[in-house]
Amino acid sequence: MADDDEIILSELSDDELVLQMHDDLYDGLKEEIEEGVNILISRNWTPYDTLTKALVAGMTIVGADFRDGILFVPEVLLAANAMKGGMAILKPLLIATGAPRMGKMVIGTVKGDIHDIGKNLVGMMMEGAGFEVKDLGINNSVEKYLAAIESEQPDILGMSALLTTTMPYMKVVIDTMKEKGMRDDYIVLVGGAPLNEEFSKAIGADAYCRDAAVAVETAKAYMLRKHNRASA
């Protein structure tokens, strides 16, 4: 017999289920999120609405509380893990249903650096926002970045670094792009704990993004500018 306090997700209305999924995401409950996603899809919710209203909206609450010092890195990682579980179900469905695409991003941690938590969060939130993301992983040389740019033809290049000793490598990548006359063809976003706006400007990046939510908003803003320029 079920515990009286146990919530049966399938018995909730759509609105109640979405709110419960926000709570479950906040609490990092991956199995519950996966169940919730499957329930919404079975109720003929579009994959896009399921993604945006249940998952992205829930992670927005997580991000806001992290910024306000209510949640900390461990809880954010658990929430992200739960969201990943939901997105794994939705990804093929989003492609099949022709969900709106915002653009394409290549992202990676720079050479000499193995830290990827922030990068992974950015990649996940960018996918949630409708961007296609090619994640190069860690320890990327300028050659690897350029090869990915050539093969993937992204709109955005994202670089991450967690060490003061590795962040200067971002300038190596940007300078190489300038030498090859390709810098202006791409939006370059940078991030990582020791970075700041001043550093970003000094190395010739387009913007410094202090967290995943800022990365998404910045990417959207730059894509809008790009489209407006193309239309003009």
Next chain:
Amino acid sequence: MDQPNDIDLTETGLAPRQSGSVLLIACGALAHEVLALIKANDWQHMDVQCLPAKLHLYPEKITAEVERTVQEHRAQYQSLFVLYADCGTGGLLQAKCAELGVEMIEGPHCYSFFEGNATFATHLDTEISAFYLTDFLVRQFDAFVWKPMGLDRYPQLRDTYFGNYTKLVYQAQTNDPALDAKAADCANRLGLAYERRFTGYGDLATTMERIAQ
């Protein structure tokens, strides 16, 4: 001076004696080593103020705290010296120290200056997957690593944090079998290979010798 308590060094730091001509503004994680060097060399003109070691959990706060401490004490001492390396401030601490006219110890972090910055630089490209612990961090492993990362509550996050690391390098400032054993246990808890590397006080010692003159 009595040996300071690691918990106090983590949470509140160490107050200066308010005597001497040189004030060292140091991270609390360096207190034992700095005091040992002062005692061994009888540098009676050197005073030490340690800021809470927990600032390393919020490196964006280090620069402002160092500035505040410099401003608070500079009238009392002939010279001040900052015993923080860059420590994840992305160059901001160095810029602030230059603006304040105070020197700071060279290097990206204490792992580098304990080994010797020149020595550490030789394996910067080949040891990228090493996780370093000093004597202080081995003693305070739970306070600085295990609990802030939530591994006490969510052990399933261990590989999320440490999956890209391959080994834990214990940089030993002293020879202490109990610390060696604890460091090996830290490596085991993180699922990493273990290496002990004796450093002594490295560039901290040479820097303090230079300041002392």
